[in-house]
Amino acid sequence: MVCRKSSVFALVALAMVAFSMALFSSSASAREAVSPPSPEDFAAALGAAKTPAAISFAKTNFRQVHGVEPSTVTVADHGVAAYVLNPDFVRGVAGAPAGVLQYIAVTAVADNGVRATLRANPEDGGDWVVGSVFSGDDEEVLSQRLRPGSVLLNEPQINGWYELTPTGVALLQASLPQSEVGEFIPIAEYRKQVRARYGDKLPGSDYEKNRGLGFTRQDDAAAPPTDRGPSAAELGLPIAGAVVLLAFAVVVFRRYRYSHRKSTPASEGSRASK
Numbered sequence: 001m002v003c004r005k006s007s008v009f010a011l012v013a014l015a016m017v018a019f020s021m022a023l024f025s026s027s028a029s030a031r032e033a034v035s036p037p038s039p040e041d042f043a044a045a046l047g048a049a050k051t052p053a054a055i056s057f058a059k060t061n062f063r064q065v066h067g068v069e070p071s072t073v074t075v076a077d078h079g080v081a082a083y084v085l086n087p088d089f090v091r092g093v094a095g096a097p098a099g100v101l102q103y104i105a106v107t108a109v110a111d112n113g114v115r116a117t118l119r120a121n122p123e124d125g126g127d128w129v130v131g132s133v134f135s136g137d138d139e140e141v142l143s144q145r146l147r148p149g150s151v152l153l154n155e156p157q158i159n160g161w162y163e164l165t166p167t168g169v170a171l172l173q174a175s176l177p178q179s180e181v182g183e184f185i186p187i188a189e190y191r192k193q194v195r196a197r198y199g200d201k202l203p204g205s206d207y208e209k210n211r212g213l214g215f216t217r218q219d220d221a222a223a224p225p226t227d228r229g230p231s232a233a234e235l236g237l238p239i240a241g242a243v244v245l246l247a248f249a250v251v252v253f254r255r256y257r258y259s260h261r262k263s264t265p266a267s268e269g270s271r272a273s274k
Contacts, residue, residue, distance in 0.1 A: 034097045034151055034164065037081050037104060044128040045104035045120035050075045054118055054130035058108040061116050061133040070110035079104040079120065080143040083153045083164065087202055090194050098187060099153040099164055104128070105139035142172050157198065 037045070048054060055073050063069035083099030103119040110116075115137040120128045142161050143152055152172075153164035160174030168186040171179050178193065179185060185193070200206070 034083060034099055035101065036151070037101060040126075041122070041128070042079055042081075042104065044126065045079050046075075046077065046106060048120045048128040048130050049079070049106035049108070049118045051130070055108070057130060057133045058110075058116050058118060061135060062110050062114060065116075065135045066110075066114055068112070070112060070114075072111045074109045074111075075118070076107040076109075076140070079106045080139045081105075081151060082119075082139055083151055085153065085155050085194060085198075089191060090198050090202060092191065092195060098169065098190065099151065102154065106130075107137045107140045108133070138173075145172060155194070 055075065058073050058075075059069050062073075082102050082105050084102040086096055086098060086100045088096035089098045103121045106118045106120060108116045108118050115135075117134045117137055117139055118130045119132045119134065120130050122128055138161065139152060146152060146163050147165070150163045150165045153162040153169060154160070155162065155174070158174045158176040158178060160177065161172045162169040163172055166187075168184055169190050170184050171177060171181050173181065178197070
């Protein structure tokens with residue numbers, strides 16, 4: 001009788017261990033689906049944000065947006081990984097994560113307290129460079145609302161920011177919200193939603209071939225390709241007509257962008273777009 005009870009206890013213990021291992025494995029694989037930047041990536045991004053060139057871009061942004069160029073700019077000693085909606089996730093590709101890494105956001109603060117966000121992007125060879133600066137510090141502010149194990153996901157077509165967890169998303173803010181702020185949406189349901197919004201507007205679609213909103217002409221100059229995340233144009237815009245234009249106007253007035261293109265020294269620090 002004692003042997004029989006011991007055998008039962010042993011089987012139960014083994015079953016609990018197996019269950020725990022399976023649970024840990026599924027949880028770990030879910031987190032690994034959205035690949036985090038390495039410590040080396042963060043260090044390289046922060047280094048890029050503190051270069052004289054990046055600080056010069058920040059000063060230009062402050063001057064363009066606020067009319068005064070600060071004498072000093074302080075760059076944060078930490079960055080926020082920002083992910084963007086993955087076209088393969090929208091397509092329904094098996095195993096595709098909802099987001100792919102787009103950039104690391106580093107906050108820059110002018111001597112008058114005004115804030116801007118330096119966006120550090122990876123280049124071939126492992127280098128990171130700051131190619132654009134946005135007014136405000138949305139990424140840093142929103143990242144403070146993330147729970148452990150979650151990341152910041154951008155749905156650019158609605159200027160939306162989500163908390164992405166292994167099991168779903170919750171909207172943090174958006175210019176054109178598609179769900180209630182804070183409402184949890186299971187990952188399968190979110191895939192259905194974005195597929196309905198953008199499934200017919202992906203690269204290669206008739207929408208793109210007909211040069212729909214968000215896509216450029218074939219003979220237009222294109223940006224250098226990157227494997228670290230799609231742009232808003234690669235997904236198209238969510239809906240057509242006046243609503244899209246209204247959303248675009250909201251985004252434009254909400255955040256001003258200063259972009260740096262590596263061309264000639266004379267062109268650096270002279271271009272700004274609103």
